[in-house]
Amino acid sequence: MSQQLTVDHLHLAADYMQDYLKGLKSRRVAPTPEQVKQLDVFDIPLPDSSSDPKEVLNLLHEYGSPATVASAGGRYFGYVIGSALPAALAAYCLAGAWDQCAGLHVLSPTGEKLEQVAGNWLKQSLGLPMEAGTGFVTGATMANFTGLAAARHALLKQLNWNVEANGLYGAPEIKVVVGDEVHVSVLKALSLLGFGSERITRIPVDAQGRMKPQQIEIGAGPTIVCLQAGNVDSGAIDPMHEIIPKIQRDDVWVHIDGAFGLWAAATPTLSHLVQGAVLADSWAVDLHKWLNVPYDSGVVICRDPQHLRASMSVNAAYLPPPGSQGPYQYTPGMSRRARGVDAYAALYSLGRSGLAELIEKSCRHARHFAKALQEAGYQILNEVVLNQVLVDFGDHTDQIMESLQKDGTCWVAGTTWQGKNAMRISVSSWATTDDDVERSLAAMISTASDLG
Ligand SMILES: Cc1ncc(COP(=O)(O)O)c(C=O)c1O
Structure with missing residues (x-):
């Protein structure tokens, strides 16, 4: 096998990247059906022998680049999609060379450090408690899942039920309350966690999709309330400052799905929209949407890091001793890319x-x-x-x-x-x-x- 990576390969990749990025200004956003059809060139039998990396780069750029959707450019307005900021993209490329597994300190001191600092900058930018724990995950769906897993842990622990060990069979019931305009990713997270996406109470919303505070009634018993910052259609934000003080209780956990809307907190002119968000117990936010870092990247933030850790942590003889720190103790995944690198680069290059x-x-x-x-x-x-x-x-x-x-x-x-x-x-x-x-x-x- 001759798989030497030379500076020529890196230059070629950089040239193709530059060519692609420059072309975004003038190209059509969606590829043509002919360009999509040409993707058939990739559909070949697995080669018998090795080849120069240049060959595959040429193929990728010649046929892959034209059939991409130009969501990295300025005229893509579908779904809620960011583009990679220059510093974030460049850092991502460098981190590709590092090829770090960022789950463990011993595997990536740099990955761990940058996640810690980016996590702190994120909390500062979003006006969230600095003592909160953070977990870098693939996006808001996993951030919702992880925040809700921490909620499940904390509420059942109060009732002396160890959900990680005993599951939900025979467990005290936790009620779940959502707005009628809840994002499907929260429903998915609830179903993955055994709460069931249908066994929930839905609170009516106003014409913009905001939960109506006067319609929220929380009965007795452990309850998770999911609020939303940024309705995926209207962008509307639940009135957190009215809702949270009204429902706060030791056995009520408030989770905010703030995939994109929580970023309002980072601006002096819009932060009033998320007033009161700081009072929640956990938050989910995407980085690949409005922070404009490459896919896939999101963060769960949990007021009490112990709940996040207790719901996510695993131990094994080959891993660092129980009780030691490490990013993998706070996320569902163990091995993963160093998402903190491009998050750090994006925040550093933008500044407040x-x-x-x-x-x-x-x-x-x-x-x-x-x-x-x-x-x-x-x-x-x-x-x-x-x-x-x-x-x-x-x-x-x-x-x-x-x-x-x-x-x-x-x-x-x-x-x-x-x-x-x-x-x-x-x-x-x-x-x-x-x-x-x-x-x-x-x-x-x-x-x-x-x-x-
Ligand atoms: C409000 C909201 N929550 C969650 C998600 C899911 O995010 P992701 O696709 O990053 O998992 C989205 C995606 O658009 C969203 O708008």
């Missing part, structure tokens, strides 16, 4: 002001989309409080979205909001410029008027 500007700029763009589309005669279905805009194009909404996706100037997807088909614009990328917004608006308005 850059982070606030990134969040505020996305929200400014979202408000501009809403205003311009409204002025063009289309209805906006949500209060644009954050980075999400829901547009009603009437009977032609689906056709308009499909046509926009084909056109390629930008990419948007749909949803159903309170019974209405809507186009959903999510502005989450650092790379989106005023020009990107204007070009996308022009495409939206001309497509809608052609089809409307």
Whole structure:
């Protein structure tokens, strides 16, 4: 086998990266069907013999790059998707060379240190308690899962039930309360944890999808209440400052799914939206959304690190002795990439002001989309409080979205909001410029008027 990695390979990879990133400005966002069809070139029998890494890089760039979706650029507004910030991407590449398994101190002192510091910066930026524990996971789904596992542990421990050892068979019942607009990832986490996604109490929400505080009644007994910062459609945030003080009790655990909305806390102009979030017991936040680090990256934060550790920790003779510290003690996974590296690089390169500007700029763009589309005669279905805009194009909404996706100037997807088909614009990328917004608006308005 001749698998020497030379500086030529690294230069080639860097050249291809640069070529790709430069092309994002001018290329269509979705690949063409022909470009997607060409992916068939990858579908070959496993080669019998080794080859130079250059060969595979050439193949990847020639056929893989064109068939990607340009979500790393500034005109992708589907789902809630960030792009990798320059410092985060470059750090991620360097960390690729390090190839660290960041679960254990003895495997990666650097990985552990950067997770600790990035975790502290994160708590500072989000206004959360500095003594809270953090776990770097794959995204908000796993962060919700992990936070809720800590909740399950803590509430049952109070009742002298060891859920890690004895499971839920015969355990005291924990009630689970969510808003009617709960994100599916919370339901998934609840089902994985044995609570069942249907055995929950749903609290009615207002027209924006915010839980109605006056409708929350918590009966006696251990209860988990899941609140939401950032509705995946409307961007709305539950009124935490009204809800949490009303329900706080020793046997009530409040978890906040703040996948993207919790980032409002990092700006002076929007932090009022998440006022009261600090009072919760655990929080889930994505880094690959609004912090704009490469996939896959999210963080669970838990007020009492002991609950996180007790629900996640494992011991074995080949591992460091029980009681020792190590990132893997706070996450479901053991071996994993050093997610703290690109999180550190993103936060370092932005600084407090850059982070606030990134969040505020996305929200400014979202408000501009809403205003311009409204002025063009289309209805906006949500209060644009954050980075999400829901547009009603009437009977032609689906056709308009499909046509926009084909056109390629930008990419948007749909949803159903309170019974209405809507186009959903999510502005989450650092790379989106005023020009990107204007070009996308022009495409939206001309497509809608052609089809409307
Ligand atoms: C509110 C909310 N929670 C959780 C998630 C799941 O996040 P991830 O896909 O990073 O697991 C999302 C994703 O859009 C979300 O918007």
